[in-house]
Amino acid sequence: MPRKVPFSSKQKKKQLQGKKKAKCSNWHDEDSEEHGCNDINGGNSGKTVEQINQQPESNRVGSSRKDLNRYRLEFFKDTKESIEKGKKLSTEPHETLPEESLEVNIDEIYKPGTVLDIPKRQSWDYSLKKEELEAKEEKYFKQYLSNICQEHSLGTLSYFELNLETWRQLWRVLEMSDILLIIVDIRHPAVNFSPALYDHITKDLGKHVVLILNKIDLAPPSLVTAWQYYMKEKFPELHIVLFSSFPTHTDLSIQNPGTVIRKARKKRRSTAMGPKELCRVCGEIMKGKVDMSHWEEKIKLQMAGKEPCVVEESDEESEMVTEDCEENNNLMEHKNEGIVTIGCLGSPNVGKSSLINGLNGRKVVSVSKTPGHTKHFQTIFLTPTVRLCDCPGLVFPSLMNKQLQILSGIYPVAQVQDPYSVIRYLAQRLDIPKLLRLQPVCDSSWTAFDICEAWAQKRGFLTAKAGRPDVYRAGNNILRMAVEGKICLCLRPTGFSKMKEFWEVHQETMKLIEEVQQFKPQVNQDSSEGEEEDLSEQESSQERAIGKDKKVGRLCISNPFSLLEDEN
CATH class of the missing domain: 3.40.50.300 (P-loop containing nucleotide triphosphate hydrolases)
Structure with missing residues (x-):
């Protein structure tokens, strides 16, 4: 066999850069024409438009291997201009919008x-x-x-x-x-x-x-x-x-x-x-x-x-x-x-x-x-x-803004490059500092960046090298809490604010309260009330078998034969 030619790391880096450049140019030429989005207004100006996501690549011709990623979506990063614009707005005080801002049509x-x-x-x-x-x-x-x-x-x-x-x-x-x-x-x-x-x-x-x-x-x-x-x-x-x-x-x-x-x-x-x-x-x-x-x-x-x-x-x-x-x-x-x-x-x-x-x-x-x-x-x-x-979840085409899509859980939080603009959108409609019990960072009005910085200090989110408050991680964490429901941003139908008192005393509302109150939690014997059932990995097998019942002040033994081990 012929001897392999030495290939330095510098040459390898240059080769990868060439492949990446060729791939990007091919995609802009072919994929834009394929989806018919060469121009924002549908004209023939020749300017390409950044796609929202990309179709997964199909298998090579003649390959019998299944494509395991054909349902996976690929997201493009936000442009540097949009990220910088979001950061700039996050440092400016935001106004508090009225309750009608939560109403949607x-x-x-x-x-x-x-x-x-x-x-x-x-x-x-x-x-x-x-x-x-x-x-x-x-x-x-x-x-x-x-x-x-x-x-x-x-x-x-x-x-x-x-x-x-x-x-x-x-x-x-x-x-x-x-x-x-x-x-x-x-x-x-x-x-x-x-x-x-x-x-x-x-x-x-x-x-x-x-x-x-x-x-x-x-x-x-x-x-x-x-x-x-x-x-x-x-x-x-x-x-x-x-x-x-x-x-x-x-x-x-x-x-x-x-x-x-x-x-x-x-x-x-x-x-x-x-x-x-x-x-x-x-x-x-x-x-x-x-x-x-x-x-x-x-x-x-x-x-x-x-x-x-x-x-x-x-x-x-x-x-x-x-x-x-x-x-x-x-x-x-x-x-x-x-x-x-x-x-x-x-x-x-x-x-x-x-x-x-x-x-x-x-x-x-x-x-x-x-x-x-x-x-x-x-x-x-x-x-x-x-x-x-x-059926798999589907995102249907609409004219909804991106901030609302992120807060509703449609757009993955992991793909968000600019969480600060979303925090600003959320803080305009909810009193986030009061909900999170944040301490003011400065004497001026709250900004989206201040909220992320205060939350980073409270949770101990610090950067690895400088040890400064990790505002990006804090913003990402707040968005996840909003998606999961720990911070509830509930949109309202048109006209709800004016008829709020009417809906609170409505017959169907009272009926719903009665129906939900009929459901009583079924708590296992080995879990105390108000605490989660999951035990830490450091607990011994004896602690897993015996739990403290705080209501009656006695031991509840889930395994009655566990105590026989002491007699041998």
Whole structure:
């Protein structure tokens, strides 16, 4: 074999720089033309526009290896100019906006009837080959993106899903489902609900839609009632169901949305609120075509605090849909008659997977705080006659600002390069220094940078080298608390501030308070009240077996035979 030529680190660095430069130039030339976004205004000026995210690269020709990253989204960094502009604004005092600034109008976000539509699956039949169908869909999707980019500039257009593979997951769920659940976060329902998706399901497909107002434990009951009436008035064909996986952790005495820091949810067993109402609504929709008795019995067992039996599924009745699901084109036909399929749709981080776990009474699908955790849809049999289908989270095109997308959990916090402008947006609507109990850094008015610096000093966030307050880490931490619900920024429907007292004493609000108070936490014997069940790794096995019951002042022994070890 010939001897290898020595290759220095300097040459290697130069080679990598050349490859990176060539890759960037190729992308700007080819990908911009592919999506039809060469110019902000759709002209022929030749200026390229920075994309919001990028399609994952496909496999090499002739490679049999599966592409594990085809559902992954890649985000471009913010420009240096925008980052510097955000830092400059963060050092200037901000004004406090009135309560009306929290009110939103869904028509202003999604502009129903305009080009801000959702991509729809093209007509197909079994005579088409797989390659022909995929080529047809890709051509249509490119034209769809081109129309949006020509109508709206990326400065006003929000981040939305550009991955065709993820939209294909939605198309399959829409085809195979009999009832569609659109799940939204009660803190910002207008942000998560796409009118174009609603029109497509009800008008084009002729199917029923159930709106799930999820996480009602993070909002006051008066606001929940107001959103319920607002959505029903705007979309009359909706069936609305209130849901919460943690109803026992709600402080119902709070009537001011977005002004209190919520405590972290306890890791204790809890019965979800909403499965009974959802079962009733689905039964009315199906009109006796499917037997719902097994589901009703399962809910009764969950309400009684008993473990429901696990459904024994045969290979023909149930199968976990994997990444090769696109090869099965016969999704329109159900294998078994008398089975209803319920599809779960919604934006990332609205709690679709948590809802499925709450309906089952146990963990059956993985959940995460990171948007886009669910990569492909999967089917789970709730009962022998009820099948759930979990769809990946989709971000629909809208005219929403980026700050609101970050605070609503749609845009990943890990991808944020400028957290200060988002902190400024949040501080204009909430009294962040009071909520976080911050000590003033200077005598002047609070700025977004001062808030991050004060929070860094309070939490001990310091830079590695100089030991200065790490303001970026502090800002990132505040944003995560806002997304998780520890700092509640609850948006309101139009006109809520003027009718706030009316909604607080509304009949539905009082009824909701009574329903939530019926849920009592089920605490295990080996965990004290008010404390989390998780024990540290440093505890001994004896401490894991014996716990102190503070209510009666005695020892509760979870393992009665553990004490026999001392006799030997």
